[in-house]
Amino acid sequence: MYADTSTLPIAAVILWLGALFASATPWLNQLDPIAILSAFWTFNPDQYASVLAHHSWAPRVSIAMLIGCGLGLAGAVTQQILGNPLASPTTLGVEAGGQFGITVATLFAPGLLAFSPDLAAIGGGLLAIGLVIALTWRLGFSPVTVILAGLVITFFLGAMNMAFLLLKGEWLGNLYIWGAGSLVQNNWGPFMDLWPRVLVLAILMLLLMRPLQLLQLGQASASSLGARVGLIRVLALLLVVLMSTTVVSRVGVVAFVGLAAPVLARLLGARTLGSRLLWSTVMGGGLLLLADTLAHWASTWGDGSLVPTGTTTALIGGPVILLALQGIRNTHHMPGQESSPAGFQPKRRSPVMISGVIVTLLLATIVISMGWSPGLDDWNWTPITQWHEAWVWRGPRLLAATLAGVALGLAGTLIQRMTGNPMGSPEMLGISGGAALVMVMIVLSGLEVGRLGQLGAATLGAAAALGLLILLARKHRFAGNQLLLGGLALYVFMDAGLRLVMASGGTVAAQLLNWMYGSTWLTSESEAFGLMAFIVLICGFLCLVVRPLTLLPLGDTSASALGLPVAKARLLLLLVAAVLTASATVVIGPLSFVGLIAPHLARVLGQQTVGRQMIAAALVGGLLLAAADYLSRIVVYPGQLPAGLLAALVGGVYFLWGLSRHGRA
Amino acid sequence: MSAFFKVSSLGVHIGDAGILRNINLEFREGEVTALLGHNGSGKSTLLKVLARQLSPSSGEVSVLGTSFNSTGAREFARIVGYLPQHPPGTDGLTVRELVALGRYPWRGPLGRYNDEDHQLIDQAIDDTGLRYFQHRSVDTLSGGERQRAWIAMLLAQQTRCLLLDEPISALDVKHQVETLRLVHRLAEERELTVVVVLHDVDLAARFCDRLVALKTGELVADGSPREIMDSGILETIYGVPMGVMERAPGQWVSYVH
Numbered sequence: 001m002y003a004d005t006s007t008l009p010i011a012a013v014i015l016w017l018g019a020l021f022a023s024a025t026p027w028l029n030q031l032d033p034i035a036i037l038s039a040f041w042t043f044n045p046d047q048y049a050s051v052l053a054h055h056s057w058a059p060r061v062s063i064a065m066l067i068g069c070g071l072g073l074a075g076a077v078t079q080q081i082l083g084n085p086l087a088s089p090t091t092l093g094v095e096a097g098g099q100f101g102i103t104v105a106t107l108f109a110p111g112l113l114a115f116s117p118d119l120a121a122i123g124g125g126l127l128a129i130g131l132v133i134a135l136t137w138r139l140g141f142s143p144v145t146v147i148l149a150g151l152v153i154t155f156f157l158g159a160m161n162m163a164f165l166l167l168k169g170e171w172l173g174n175l176y177i178w179g180a181g182s183l184v185q186n187n188w189g190p191f192m193d194l195w196p197r198v199l200v201l202a203i204l205m206l207l208l209m210r211p212l213q214l215l216q217l218g219q220a221s222a223s224s225l226g227a228r229v230g231l232i233r234v235l236a237l238l239l240v241v242l243m244s245t246t247v248v249s250r251v252g253v254v255a256f257v258g259l260a261a262p263v264l265a266r267l268l269g270a271r272t273l274g275s276r277l278l279w280s281t282v283m284g285g286g287l288l289l290l291a292d293t294l295a296h297w298a299s300t301w302g303d304g305s306l307v308p309t310g311t312t313t314a315l316i317g318g319p320v321i322l323l324a325l326q327g328i329r330n331t332h333h334m335p336g337q338e339s340s341p342a343g344f345q346p347k348r349r350s351p352v353m354i355s356g357v358i359v360t361l362l363l364a365t366i367v368i369s370m371g372w373s374p375g376l377d378d379w380n381w382t383p384i385t386q387w388h389e390a391w392v393w394r395g396p397r398l399l400a401a402t403l404a405g406v407a408l409g410l411a412g413t414l415i416q417r418m419t420g421n422p423m424g425s426p427e428m429l430g431i432s433g434g435a436a437l438v439m440v441m442i443v444l445s446g447l448e449v450g451r452l453g454q455l456g457a458a459t460l461g462a463a464a465a466l467g468l469l470i471l472l473a474r475k476h477r478f479a480g481n482q483l484l485l486g487g488l489a490l491y492v493f494m495d496a497g498l499r500l501v502m503a504s505g506g507t508v509a510a511q512l513l514n515w516m517y518g519s520t521w522l523t524s525e526s527e528a529f530g531l532m533a534f535i536v537l538i539c540g541f542l543c544l545v546v547r548p549l550t551l552l553p554l555g556d557t558s559a560s561a562l563g564l565p566v567a568k569a570r571l572l573l574l575l576v577a578a579v580l581t582a583s584a585t586v587v588i589g590p591l592s593f594v595g596l597i598a599p600h601l602a603r604v605l606g607q608q609t610v611g612r613q614m615i616a617a618a619l620v621g622g623l624l625l626a627a628a629d630y631l632s633r634i635v636v637y638p639g640q641l642p643a644g645l646l647a648a649l650v651g652g653v654y655f656l657w658g659l660s661r662h663g664r665a
Numbered sequence: 666m667s668a669f670f671k672v673s674s675l676g677v678h679i680g681d682a683g684i685l686r687n688i689n690l691e692f693r694e695g696e697v698t699a700l701l702g703h704n705g706s707g708k709s710t711l712l713k714v715l716a717r718q719l720s721p722s723s724g725e726v727s728v729l730g731t732s733f734n735s736t737g738a739r740e741f742a743r744i745v746g747y748l749p750q751h752p753p754g755t756d757g758l759t760v761r762e763l764v765a766l767g768r769y770p771w772r773g774p775l776g777r778y779n780d781e782d783h784q785l786i787d788q789a790i791d792d793t794g795l796r797y798f799q800h801r802s803v804d805t806l807s808g809g810e811r812q813r814a815w816i817a818m819l820l821a822q823q824t825r826c827l828l829l830d831e832p833i834s835a836l837d838v839k840h841q842v843e844t845l846r847l848v849h850r851l852a853e854e855r856e857l858t859v860v861v862v863l864h865d866v867d868l869a870a871r872f873c874d875r876l877v878a879l880k881t882g883e884l885v886a887d888g889s890p891r892e893i894m895d896s897g898i899l900e901t902i903y904g905v906p907m908g909v910m911e912r913a914p915g916q917w918v919s920y921v922h
Contacts, residue, residue, distance in 0.1 A: 221818075
């Protein structure tokens with residue numbers, strides 16, 4: 001199960017030397033190797049290259065290593081706290097929180113940024129983790145819940161960032177480059193500023209090592225050994241937050257180092273907690289240096305347009321996660337986790353009543369959306385006799401948004417049931433990401449393909465992502481966590497592409513941004529009706545698979561012992577989920593998170609069995625996006641906000657409310 | 666013998682369902698007590714309350730005369746060790762590393778392990794017969810060996826009391842008997858107080874000093890094996906007609922009619 005430990009030091013040395021060498025290559029024809037090495041502490045004032053190396057290259061290399069080490073350690077600690085190989089500061093919402101803090105500070109308190117940049121970021125990070133903790137406090141920080149809450153917070157704060165950007169884009173242009181993590185340095189100041197903080201935080205983390213090790217034994221055993229599990233988790237999380245946001249405030253979001261480094265260390269055979277922490281730190285430094293070098297090269301080749309390091313970390317992070325997919329086998333029972341899921345089971349409620357309420361709300365939304373709207377000078381009702389005239393403007397987009405919501409709700413339920421993981425959703429599986437990546441490439445290449453072409457391309461992208469996923473996951477018989485990891489890798493790739501586009505700026509970025517966050521106003525009547533026919537067809541099919549879906553979460557063994565052809569059933573369901581996702585993505589963009597939220601809302605509303613959950617999730621999804629579409633039309637009238645963005649905001653709030661309310665019960 | 670645990674008018678409710686109702690019990694020091702009862706009778710819950718894993722809805726529990734609430738987490742862990750019914754996967758820890766974690770209550774987050782600790786760890790490994798496996802990963806062991814590795818961790822914890830939740834459920838007859846014999850021997854040698862949840866009445870009667878039976882959250886029987894191993898009492902505990910034979914002094918065989 002574990003590789004030979006002796007490969008670790010060798011791999012680390014190769015990584016570091018390779019990265020250092022690659023980083024130094026551009027200087028080789030201007031300076032001799034010794035001068036390059038000495039650039040770290042001195043320079044020759046008569047030689048321009050030497051000055052440049054000392055003030056630009058050397059601090060950049062140093063800061064990359066420092067940050068990489070810090071994030072690697074933080075990632076390893078996070079994984080230990082939550083006993084989940086998917087956990088990282090990114091997954092906990094810390095980085096999104098830091099970014100949010102900076103955004104808010106830029107807009108409303110620029111003075112604070114000038115005073116101390118990390119205060120804003122730490123504030124944001126603490127806000128994010130504080131929300132996560134507040135939501136999961138009463139559930140004893142169970143790992144799954146924490147990650148779930150962290151993810152939702154990430155989405156939520158990300159959506160807030162986007163909303164600010166769309167509304168006040170002119171102020172936040174630079175923030176995008178920053179947001180993508182740029183390590184460009186022009187003196188030693190930031191490094192000197194940063195290293196004592198990172199060092200202190202690292203030492204504090206190491207002091208917590210032994211209590212952290214106990215967490216591996218599960219809550220019951222750890223506390224019966226006298227460890228205060230909650231306290232340890234809070235303390236360690238606080239350190240992780242401080243480490244991540246300190247880094248974020250200096251150089252922006254450098255995602256996935258905190259995820260990739262521990263995974264890599266573990267794959268190469270770091271077994272005990274001590275060695276995992278050590279090697280994650282080392283690997284993190286090497287990885288980030290390598291990524292930064294790649295970013296630097298890419299910037300040089302791409303005629304001067306800046307390629308942020310965050311992009312290349314994502315490019316490296318993807319393959320590492322794919323490696324993890326092959327290496328980490330026993331992820332179904334994660335370490336330190338209770339064998340019985342501490343899933344939340346709110347009181348069951350009558351499906352008829354709940355569906356009735358949601359349908360009523362949906363109808364009300366449709367009526368209001370069709371009728372009640374702001375005019376040039378006043379709000380007014382459109383009488384029902386004139387609806388056929390208003391239809392062209394309001395109908396297709398409303399219909400398409402509702403249907404996309406239904407599709408995402410269904411796809412989300414399918415995926416969560418299938419993987420038995422509450423984090424599963426079309427967004428998390430990278431299916432939306434695949435569709436989005438293709439769209440981004442089309443826009444970047446400047447091709448004019450029209451709406452239909454986009455639709456075809458997005459479907460292709462989703463299918464390709466899914467195909468890759470199936471290929472990767474076939475080895476594991478489509479087991480839940482492997483699937484999620486694979487999807488995460490795809491998502492990482494998409495993220496890299498998107499960061500690149502955002503950082504390049506310009507009109508293209510604005511256009512993409514609108515689509516990404518679901519601008520329903522592009523939908524035509526025929527598309528909307530096409531979508532409707534399609535969804536109805538799929539719904540008919542779904543009635544047939546309710547029972548297999550009930551069986552799958554029981555685990556492969558039980559399901560196949562009960563006579564279900566597990567692999568086949570999974571494949572079929574995956575296909576259905578992908579098709580549903582693709583059709584929704586074209587309309588609403590990849591980032592609405594309805595697919596994550598709707599199935600949960602259905603559960604919070606007391607719909608526990610598969611069939612009921614699917615019905616409720618579909619209705620909730622439809623309601624969410626219908627309401628979001630209406631709001632997107634009126635909030636900044638006569639301007640428009642993307643509906644997907646609003647759905648993420650609205651849905652996020654509801655979801656958090658549901659989670660915390662359950663916590664109290 | 667003085668009371669190790671004193672449980673008075675204990676009640677546990679989860680939601681509307683009452684899991685335990687009005688339990689009054691004393692667990693005496695140096696005594697091996699078996700908790701009996703059918704599934705869902707509340708035995709595991711009672712054990713969890715004793716292990717402070719679950720706080721009671723009503724009533725009072727004290728250990729060695731002091732109330733539960735006034736004992737610190739590590740202080741408590743030096744007195745009471747608890748083995749959960751389903752220990753989780755250990756993600757690559759070796760047997761020795763797992764057992765070494767049992768020293769945490771004594772050494773805390775930063776204290777160094779000294780010779781005494783290593784000696785105790787060695788002894789715990791020897792006591793459970795795991796010397797040969799000590800450098801193997803716990804996850805690669807068989808069910809019985811894994812169970813023993815966890816028991817070894819509890820032994821290294823050097824507590825005065827062991828709370829074991831079905832410690833022999835995954836074992837074959839030989840290892841069941843060996844584990845119980847080990848527990849019994851240790852209890853005698855070190856004056857340990859042991860509370861163990863068991864399903865097998867005959868084994869419980871053979872190896873325990875006292876049997877306590879619960880039924881739907883209430884205490885139905887409490888006494889020495891000789892008192893409990895009676896067809897009438899067993900019938901009230903399990904709700905099926907049963908008979909008992911005494912094959913030899915202290916060795917009973919119960920059977921279902």
